[in-house]
Amino acid sequence: xxxxxYDFSAFELLKDxxxxxxxxxAFDSFGIEFPCEVTRFSAFTSNPDYEDIxxxxxxxxxxxxxxxxxxxxxSSIDTAKSIKYYNHxxxxxxxxxxxxxxGSEATHFAVIYRxxxxxxxxxxxxxxxxxxxxxxxLKTLPLYQKKCTMLDALCQAIESWWSKKATQESILYSxxxxxxxxxxxxxxxxxxxDGNTKMLVAANLxxxxxxxxxxxxxxxxxxxxxSLYGLPHGHAVAICLPxxxxxxxxxxxxxxxxxxxxxxxxxxLFEEMLLELEILPPQNINEDDLDILTNxxxxxxxxxxxVRLNKSTIKKLxxxxxxxxxxxxx
Numbered sequence: 663x664x665x666x667x668y669d670f671s672a673f674e675l676l677k678d679x680x681x682x683x684x685x686x687x688a689f690d691s692f693g694i695e696f697p698c699e700v701t702r703f704s705a706f707t708s709n710p711d712y713e714d715i716x717x718x719x720x721x722x723x724x725x726x727x728x729x730x731x732x733x734x735x736x737s738s739i740d741t742a743k744s745i746k747y748y749n750h751x752x753x754x755x756x757x758x759x760x761x762x763x764x765g766s767e768a769t770h771f772a773v774i775y776r777x778x779x780x781x782x783x784x785x786x787x788x789x790x791x792x793x794x795x796x797x798x799x800l801k802t803l804p805l806y807q808k809k810c811t812m813l814d815a816l817c818q819a820i821e822s823w824w825s826k827k828a829t830q831e832s833i834l835y836s837x838x839x840x841x842x843x844x845x846x847x848x849x850x851x852x853x854x855x856d857g858n859t860k861m862l863v864a865a866n867l868x869x870x871x872x873x874x875x876x877x878x879x880x881x882x883x884x885x886x887x888x889s890l891y892g893l894p895h896g897h898a899v900a901i902c903l904p905x906x907x908x909x910x911x912x913x914x915x916x917x918x919x920x921x922x923x924x925x926x927x928x929x930x931l932f933e934e935m936l937l938e939l940e941i942l943p944p945q946n947i948n949e950d951d952l953d954i955l956t957n958x959x960x961x962x963x964x965x966x967x968x969v970r971l972n973k974s975t976i977k978k979l980x981x982x983x984x985x986x987x988x989x990x991x992x
Contacts, residue, residue, distance in 0.1 A: 664768075666793045666866070668859070672756065673697055675792065681756075682727040684718065684742035686734045688760060691802050694733065701725040703745075710741045712776040718745040722753075731756045732790070733799075735811070736764030736773075736895075743772035743788040757790040760799040762850070762861040763811025763896050765818055765869020767793045771876075780885065789873070795866060797858035808851060809939045810896030815865040816843050817899045821878040822871035824913050824968050835871035839864045840919045879906045879971055882963035883979065886955050891944035900941055904932045905982045910969040943985050955980045 665672075676698050683689075683700040703721050706714035722730070722745060730753050732742030739757050743766070746755055757767035766772075770789040774781055800808070819839040822832050842864035849857025883906070884899035891898075907913070908929045917928035936942070956977040964971055971979070981988075 664789060664791060664793060666795060668795055670694065670794060670796060672792055672794050675756070676700075676729060676731070679729040680725065680727050681729040681731045682718070682722045682725070682742075682745070684730065684732045684734070684738055684745065686738055688802070689733055692733070692760070692799055700731070701727055703741075706737065706741045708737050710737055710744065710774045712774055712781070714741065715744040715748055715774060718742075719749050722749055727753070729754050729756070731758070732767075733758040733760060735759065735761040736766045739764070739766040739790075740772040740774065743790075744774050744783060747772065747783055747785055747788060752787050754792070755788075755790040756792040756794065758794040758796065758799065759862065759865070761803060761807065761811040762800060762858070762865040763814035765815060765865050765872060768866050768869030769873040771873070793866065795859070795862040797855050797862060800858040800862070801853060805851065807894065808853075809941060810894040810900075811865070812843060812847065812850065812861060812896070813900035813936075813939075813941065814896030815839060815861075815868040817880055817896075817903050818868040818872045818877060819843070819864075820903065820907075820916060821880060822868070822875040823916050823919075824910075825875035825878055826966050826968055827875040829874055832871045832874040835867045835874075837919055839867035839871065842867070844920065876966055877963070879964055879967040882959050882967075883955075883976065883983075885960075886958035887944070887983075890951065890954065891946065893944060897941055900936060901943055901983050902979075904929045904936075905979050906967075906971075907932075909971075909975070909979060912969070943983060947984055947986070951984070952977055952980055952986070 681700050683702045703718050705717055730742050730746055732739040759767045767790055770786050772783045772788055819836040823836040842860050846857045846860040850861040880899050880902040883902045887893055887898035888895050914925050917925045920928045922928045959976055
């Protein structure tokens with residue numbers, strides 16, 4: 663059973679442990695203290711590689727660690743999960759997200775790269791046993807990153823709701839997440855403590871939703887945008903979602919959760935929000951990019967989408983996402 667804490671009191675669980683601390687360089691700015699000695703592992707990239715994970719397993723075993731603590735964004739938490747997975751021993755895992763978007767602390771999935779290819783790991787043991795949602799960890803997050811991670815959580819909640827795998831439980835998580843995101847966006851972007859707390863909770867709820875349903879077409883189409891143009895994941899998925907939603911021509915009931923009556927109004931609202939947040943399409947587009955993007959989409963990831971998208975439709979959607987006029991790609 664996953665336990666959630668709203669301060670660092672959970673660290674008392676580590677008092678007699680030998681934890682492996684998985685974190686990036688941002689950890690040093692938080693002033694976090696542990697009630698025990700920790701072994702730190704930071705030798706991983708923002709897109710963790712299988713070789714990074716093997717190094718982490720070696721460090722864990724060499725230091726005879728009996729607990730894993732992940733402090734950071736999705737990369738840190740996914741690295742910690744993957745170390746646990748490839749260690750083949752079910753050590754307890756505590757996750758402390760320092761961004762309010764990935765929801766990785768609430769899922770049993772992890773994403774790493776192996777031989778340059780994205781690899782998803784799914785295992786019930788990857789769901790952290792303990793989660794700390796501490797608003798102070800968001801204080802130093804740059805504004806652009808705050809926008810991107812918030813949008814990732816919002817997209818997760820919307821996609822989970824329309825997913826083929828949606829359940830009553832996942833829909834409830836999605837509804838609560840969307841409400842918290844929209845009603846606390848201004849406070850969060852102004853870095854207020856209450857807004858940060860509510861956004862951490864919203865991201866956690868969105869993570870719980872996709873833990874049940876997984877994501878759909880906007881996420882499937884976002885990955886190559888990230889690698890091709892260097893866009894943060896939340897930015898990439900956010901510019902995909904309204905175009906996919908408009909094509910599907912459905913889900914007025916989700917539009918109502920966004921404060922509108924019809925899906926077209928919700929899509930327009932979403933696009934206006936992106937303009938206001940200055941989340942724009944990439945500008946450095948090459949003529950071959952459309953084909954590269956279209957061919958990159960994993961068909962299995964699309965299978966969860968409620969409306970079927972064929973290859974020509976995907977290419978058309980990418981043209982809209984990148985704001986390429988007809989004939990311009992030639």
